[in-house]
Amino acid sequence: MMEKIEIALLINGRWHAVRVEPRRTLVDAIRDDCGQTGTHIGCEHGVCGACTVLLGGEPVRSCLMFAVQADGREIRTVEGLADGDKLHPLQRAFMEHHGLQCGFCTPGFLMLAVGVLEREPDIGDADLIEALSSNLCRCTGYQNIIKAVRAAAAEMRAK
């Protein structure tokens, strides 16, 4: 075992001080050290995107980063998406349009979409499809995910 390093992660507005090995991935730290298990692990090699979180507002694959690289940084995960009981438009849209079945990829897709739409609210459809092609879903055939994201994008723009 390697020596542990103390780091602090600001997850959904709350600081988590944890001691991790330098080799510990960010997703393991978020899930196992900080107890935020809403973020999922699908492949641990950066392809499926189930572990997508926002780091400083940008979608990242938290399985491809070491936790120590995120020391002191602001992280948003699916647990922080709703405002109290008030769901984020994307969460509502996924429910409304049946954008999930088993729900395992959903946190990653939600965070990816939030990141994309916050950065580029007027994103064109081709670019949106390209962006959402970053993540894998095995249940929905993506039909209702894209429908949900389009609907949420329209709602977020209208605000």
Next chain:
Amino acid sequence: MSGRDRRDTWVGRSIRRVEDFSLVTGRGRFTADLAATHWVRFVRSPVAAGKIERITAPQGATVITAADLAGVKPIRPMLHKFGYVPVDQPILASEVVRFVGEPIAAVIAASEEEAEDLADGVEVAITESTAVVRAEDALAEGAALVHKDVPGNVVVEARHATPDFNAARKAAHRLLTIEIRSRRQNAMPLEARGGHAAYDPASGRIFFTCSTQTPHLMRTAIADLIGMPESQLRVIAPDVGGGFGQKMSLPPEYVVLVWLARKLKSSVAWREDRRENLIAAFHSRDQKIRLEGGFDRAGKLVALSADVTANIGAYSCFPTTCAVEPLMALAELPGPYDIRAYSGVARGVLTHTCPMAPYRGVARPVITLALERLMDRAAAAFDLDPIEIRRRNLIDRFPYTSATGLVFDEASYRETMEMAAAALDVAAFRVRQRQARTIGRFLGLGLATFSERTGYGTPAFAARGMEITPGWEKVELTMDPSGLVEARIGASPHGQGLRTTLAQIIADELGIAPAQIVIVHGDTDRTPYGFGTFASRSLVIAGGAALIAARKVRVKLIKLASHLLEAAPDDIVLENGNAKVAGTDRELPIASLARAAYHQAHRFNGEIEPGITEAATYDPPGTFSNACHAAIVEVDIETGRVEIDKFLVAEDAGRLINPMIVDGQIHGGVAQGIGNALLEEIIYDETGNILTTTLADYLPPTLREIPPMELHHLETLSKETITGAKGLGEGGAIGAPAAIINAINDALSPFRISIDEIPATPQRIRAALRAAKANA
């Protein structure tokens, strides 16, 4: 809710899923979310075949090998027909290894990382031997035997022939053959497998949480293998991140976890990583089918013969056995076509590869590909339109007993095809196709019509001779004193939305809202025994049991109301949460009936049993849903790349309980079918080493590869199911490969080639085009 929704009942409405809230807020509970005291890493075989000489553990490491598990029985799935030869799968490899990825040892440490580090230090000395990797190698004269007691590596071989076959074949006007091949796939649920076994000090029992589709069968199998009383084991399937069949079979790893938790009197967990999942979770689809069709002068198929070879890997899977693929292929091969003379042979062949298990569609994606290629070939041979040749051959009278004895209930094979053809505007496409060819662009249209046998009960499984004969499901329904309903089911949904759809079925019977009904599943302590969720069965079978149980509760509520409202039972109506006397303003909330049933039992003079709990089992004969899939593709002949321009499904699954969920099932199935047709392939080299160990090598489709789908529905209610519903979970995956491959072949028809192998990767398409050019 959409325009096609029903308004007067809960059934038929696209209500939102009750499953979703926790899943979109990160509150889902999956197996990997649980903390454990001990973590396990499996040491796996790096070679396909060989003899284990010795296993050396690093200093201080806790390592469990086959020798430690001496008292644990091997997995020995059993079938009592078709010359099936049972094979044993040791929980951890002892003496020999039979595929790359086979678990040899379990390393236990305080963290996952430590377990991995220690596992890296475990040295396994293996004397390698020759591996047989492809089915044709395993069948060759003098081939190495995967199991020494299975001669010729054939673990099962079944034959079927109608008495008139030879005469019918002889009388045929024209014989056409097709040979198709489906390469190997992995169902690849996004959540890999995993288990968490915890010793409960209070009861001495083991609570085993795992990613499974079949919690009760897991309990039965694991308890039996370990030799512990079944009641000492509680199996929990929490949220499960997809299964598609891969999680219905028993993984040996799960047996190790339960055994360890008992031994250590502690909690022990394992989270399968993606590499393990790709190499050692069950594979599927590796099959070859040769068909010969004898047609009369009018293009009617009058004699069909089939030869099916399934590469089933190194072991047989529990509970279905490895015979599930070849036997289903043999029984269902005539498909939706009216063929009276049929002769077939289907075999399962052992190889030094990862074991095969059911995957969404089981055999039918491959048999549909074979039959639909044959139909298109016949269309070309008889100079008929692909739609016309199918018109002349599809079943159109019901009930229809097939050449293999299956009884097809009423369906709409022709109607769905005509529906698809009309929606596509085939004539306009042909014009577009001709024009495109003049500028060197190659468009094609492909169809696939198929039947999807679903919701079948014990007789269907018994026909296969399965020792474990699934079929029935049970539902227990309790209305609590506050009027809320709990339905406990043996089925085990993992994304299908059954908590929503079963509540819709029950709500209509009881006159209450679905929100007042909670479906409990996935816990052997809390649910009645059942087989789980697979084979497009749960909505039909658990749904049927839920309906019967709800009708019993309804009878009881009416009895209670009739006493309390002093009216004849026939005059009581249950609606909108109230029991009413028809034609009067007298009514009582249904919740008050529940209160009375529990707390004022004396008011019923001993005529009504206190409390409200009813149970029902349901074991239907089975039903066939059907669909026509149609694809329009463009093939780039320079690169071999296939782009799907349009994908259309005309589906008939009987009564739709929740149309939104139905569409979701079709979307997901079609996407997996597209992966099967174009992208996904598990590849072994000639030594049995697996080359596709990451998702950069094994390619499930992304949004970019999946076109928008257009869905149409017919609702031919099944007389064979109590709800009128037919299952449809697998259909998307069944039809899509055939529709796409037919479309590719239509696009490439000027080159006179036939693409009959899936996935039809750019490499395969280019190779075929190059060969065509060389021969020209």
